[in-house]
Amino acid sequence: MGILSVIRQLASRPAPLLGLIIVSAFYGWSIVEGLLQLVGSLTHNTALGWVLLQSNPFTPSTSNSLLPPSFSHLMGTDDLGRDIWTRVLYAAPTDALVSGVVVGGGILVGSLIGIPAGYIGGAVEEVNMRFTDLFLAFPALILAVAIEATFGRQLIYAILALIIVWWPSYARLFRAEALRIKNLRFIDAALLSGLPDRSIMAKHMIPSSLNTMVSYATIDLGNSILVYSILCFLGLGIPAPAPEWGSMTSLGLYYFPQWWWYSLMPGFVITVVVIGAALLGDGLRDVLSGGA
């Protein structure tokens, strides 16, 4: 089944279509804006980061502080008079990067732990899965907070912390998939071809289990943004003045409820992206599990 036919099937129903639009708009925008920011910072021309935006997301403008949503300020302005929608757009690439790297890292580590556990079994399975349980036993958020608080407030540590709390669920999923796939005849055929276990896991088991991972990972993209935003909300994300959805929501709380838009608008954007990813992931599951 080609990618085009998957997209066509997703687009044929309203909920997955909505999810597809939200998720592609979010990542599409993030790639463009992220590249601009990257090139801007590499060439010491940070202004490149906001050429596509309505205004500079960092420059305060006290005369415009705390204006309600209007046509000139779609989501209103914050206490320093900066346009919230502009800052939300400027912050998008960070969240896109975090979600992609965290879910990708979770899949990578999870497959390395889970596939051998399911395929080889025995002692390997016991060791790998009890190790996984050890990480699952901690409340994820508290573990992430502890890791970040120990190492410091930097994006890289936030991502590492999230990967550390993220991989155990993938390890379990990959183990379950490995248990299912290892009993299929083509694995016997691969064994008979004289392939060593290592190649069988890499070339036959991992590709075959990715089908199941795709829909789960898509839903997870939203979840990882949510957890990252919570970290930022708690003041553990990237430091000010760089905008971030979670920290904007958190800062806005000081102005709640009178200047409600400051907190609610970034929170609303988080909600939309998370729901979008969930709708798309759900739709993907239906399409990929052969419902069509």
Added chain:
Amino acid sequence: MEVLHVEGLSVDYRTGGGTLHALKGVSLSIHEGEIVGVVGESGSGKSTLALAVSRLLRTPPAVQREGSITFRGTEISQMRPSEIDEVRGTGIFMVFQDPFLSLNPLMRVKDQIAEVIAVRMKRSSAPFDRSSAEAEAVAHLKTVRIGDAEDIAERYPHQISGGQIQRVMLAMALAARPQLLVADEPTTALDVTTQAQILAVFKEIVEKTKMGVLYVTHDLAVAGVICDSMAVLYGGMVQEAGPTEKILFEPKHPYTVGLMDSIPSKTKKEGPLTAIRGAFNPQGLEGICSFAPRCPLAHEECRRGVPAQNPVDGRTVRCVNYGENYEP
């Protein structure tokens, strides 16, 4: 040269519900270029034998209780997994009964054949070159008479038919150049015309490559076409074994006789078909002839012990009617 020698092989399936003796002291041997058929009904242990020889039995629940499996003079039944990997492919290859999951659904046909070629090249320390391996894959597909081999090579398994998949498996066997090919009912899932074509290709390949073949089937007609010698398996024991023509045309063991009688003739109407009465039941067969409960000729002596193999007219027969000898 003897490629495979199985001696006194016994395999049990041990589950929470109890122990099932799937094979009880099976012995057979296969030489280069020889096709040995193992014939039996469902539950006779024939697939267990095929899986045991290629070391694909799931352990647990399967346990090899006793006996040995020797491949070209080396005992393989006790080998560790890393050692058995070295024997597989270029040593032992297997074609399965059900074509539909024998190939990885995510890999193109040519890639799966090339994978086998890569293993073979690595073992002979020959340089592996992707494009020449793909060319070789196409050549093998032509050998097994796949029309449009170049096109089929580019396809995924779900895009080709079951008969084509079995041919692809045979092409893989050709690519691996094994010394022993284990075939577990490779034509059962196919229609009769395809079956005949594949059998013809099979025979041709064996004549050309001189590989030994363990051919497992429940179909006596297929066995008659393809096998040089055969072993009739019932209740996990070889009941009668010898050259194909002896067994098919002058069966001695009451079970083999019953099997032959229950094949419908394609040329004449012969009235009601005779069938062997009852059904195989593994319970209560300890220390007696396994076929005794269903045998039309059964008498007291059949329950006195497990009959030993008697040499009769160029084959062996495990029946007291040919000599009252029992297994110790």
